[in-house]
Amino acid sequence: MTSGPENSNRDHWQAKARKVARQVNLAWWLESLSAPLLVTALAGAAVLLVVRREITGTDPWILAACIAGAVCLIGLACWAWAAGKFEKPEQSMVRMEAAMQLRNALSAARAGVAPWPAPLQKTDAGLTWQWPRLLVPPLGALALLAAGLFIPVSALTTNPPSAPEQPQAWKQLDSELDHLAKEEVVDEKYLEDTRKRLDELKAQEEEQWFSHSSLEATDSLKKSHRAESGRVERELDRADKALANLEKNAGAANQAEKNRMMEEFDQALQGLQNGAMKPNPALLEQMKKLDLKGMANLSPEQIQQLRENLKKHSEAMKNGGQGEGEDWSDELLAGDGEGECEGEGKEGEGPGKGGIDRGPGHSPGVLGNEKEGVEIGALTGLEAKDLSRSTPGDLLELQDGEHEVDKSATSVTQGGNTEATGKGGDRVWRDALDPAEQRTLKRFFK
Structure with a gap:
């Protein structure tokens, strides 16, 4: 224990x-x-x-x-x-x-x-x-x-493969149609039909977007839309010009000239109604109701309002035809001036509209200022200073002169020692050759 x-x-x-x-x-x-x-x-x-x-x-x-x-x-x-x-x-x-x-x-x-x-x-x-x-x-x-x-690390984002970018022409058409719809200058039916055709192209498989047939259909749709836009713009300008001439020359022009102006306005109105693209129905209705024969009874405000509408629609069509991504050549040749020439022999300040008797219509000098031509003077000979380096055959000098011809008479001896004047080749044949040379020549040249 x-x-x-x-x-x-x-x-x-x-x-x-x-x-x-x-x-x-x-x-x-x-x-x-x-x-x-x-x-x-x-x-x-x-x-x-x-x-x-x-x-x-x-x-x-x-x-x-x-x-x-x-x-x-x-x-x-x-x-x-x-x-x-x-x-x-x-x-x-x-x-x-x-x-x-x-x-x-x-x-x-x-x-x-x-x-x-x-x-x-x-x-x-x-x-x-x-x-x-x-x-x-x-x-x-x-x-x-x-x-x-x-430690800071950037996150890995696995983005799905992005879809291929649509053809540029589709974007241009979308932009132009949006502009026309926003300005309300075109009939809605045309915009719906064009968008429907464009949507059919977009509905294709992505692999077919840039196929030959798809690009051809796109180019055809684009050209058709541009042609319609240009046609409507020209007819609007034509109607505006005819209306301006009627208003300006209502009292001074004769009846035949007035009839020509009214016919031109009617043709522009008919052209606006017949195409696939038609302007705003309100504008067409306003143009139909216009009584051109009674211009004196119309107030200046009514005519001015119609002209402003025509200019507004024309300007909208012009801007709508450009869109985003427009070809640079179209912009270059379109210019910014009005190109209207008043009278014969007068040149406008900008490009015109072109025509069979008015030239191409584009601005002069679109590729830059033209260089002045080089004047070509008279031909002059070069004077050789150093003759020590000349070779046989080199041209040393050119001179203008006349041949010195001996016009004195030449006598030849005929039978009986009688002297006579030789003529033509006799002078050379008889006087310049001795008898042996004459015989030789006669043997070869008979």
């Missing part, structure tokens, strides 16, 4: 031994955990970056919880693996008595052959923590995981 002080000494040394055992076992666990923790942290950081890039909108606390769960699993696995090296309190007690040089006093007391030593003020198991080796792996793993969790 042990006494009270004996039991107290035993409890003290056993508690010290358990503490040393815990320190040794913790060191074994940290040693086995360092390498797997770094590898797992590196892989975890990469996984975090990928997840944040691929899956947007993930809450950070979910990622942090996943990280903590992974670290716990790695710690448990390393604890199970290091458990085979753990030290028991009995082994720690031996370590203590060896470090403190107690000469097996603790082992003998535990075996019951000796009393337990009295507690010492300071105990030493011969162990010292290596803090750099202990803290570097956990801190490195923490830094890697924090980097994977907080």
Whole structure:
């Protein structure tokens, strides 16, 4: 039966031994955990970056919880693996008595052959923590995981393949039809029919948008719309001009001239009614109700209002025919001037409308200012200064002159030594050649 002080000494040394055992076992666990923790942290950081890039909108606390769960699993696995090296309190007690040089006093007391030593003020198991080796792996793993969790990453947006862009002509037609509908200058039926034909083209499969047949149909629709727009614009201008001439020359012109102007106005009205594109029904109704024969009974306000409507519709048709993306050549040749020429031989300030007897109608100098022509002077000879480099055949000088002809009479000797004047070739034949030369020539030239 042990006494009270004996039991107290035993409890003290056993508690010290358990503490040393815990320190040794913790060191074994940290040693086995360092390498797997770094590898797992590196892989975890990469996984975090990928997840944040691929899956947007993930809450950070979910990622942090996943990280903590992974670290716990790695710690448990390393604890199970290091458990085979753990030290028991009995082994720690031996370590203590060896470090403190107690000469097996603790082992003998535990075996019951000796009393337990009295507690010492300071105990030493011969162990010292290596803090750099202990803290570097956990801190490195923490830094890697924090980097994977907080480094800014641009989210990967997997946009679906965008549809191919529609042909430019479709956009132009849409813009022109929208403009005409906004200005309310064209009959709604024409706009509906044209949009229906355009929608049929758009309803094709995307692979057929730029096919040969689709492009031909688009070009035909575009040309038809442009032709109708130009026709309506011309007829409106024609009606406005006829109405202006009637108003201006109502009292001065004779009846035949007035009839011609009224007929021109009626033809413009008929042209506006017959085409596929018709102007606003209200404008047509206003033109039909106009009594041209009773111009004197019409107030200037009525005529002015009709002319303003005609100009408004004409301007809207002109702007509507351009639209977005209009060809630069059309804009270049269209010009901005009015091109109206008053009288014969007068040139307008801008391009005209063109015609069979009025020229093409475009502005002069559309491709830039014309360069002045180069005047060609008289041909002059070049005077050779250095004759030392001349070669045979080089032209040295040209002179204008007349041949010097010897007009003096030449006498030839005829029979009896009588001198006579030679004629024509006789002068050369008889006087310039000796008898032998004459015989030779006669033999070859008979």
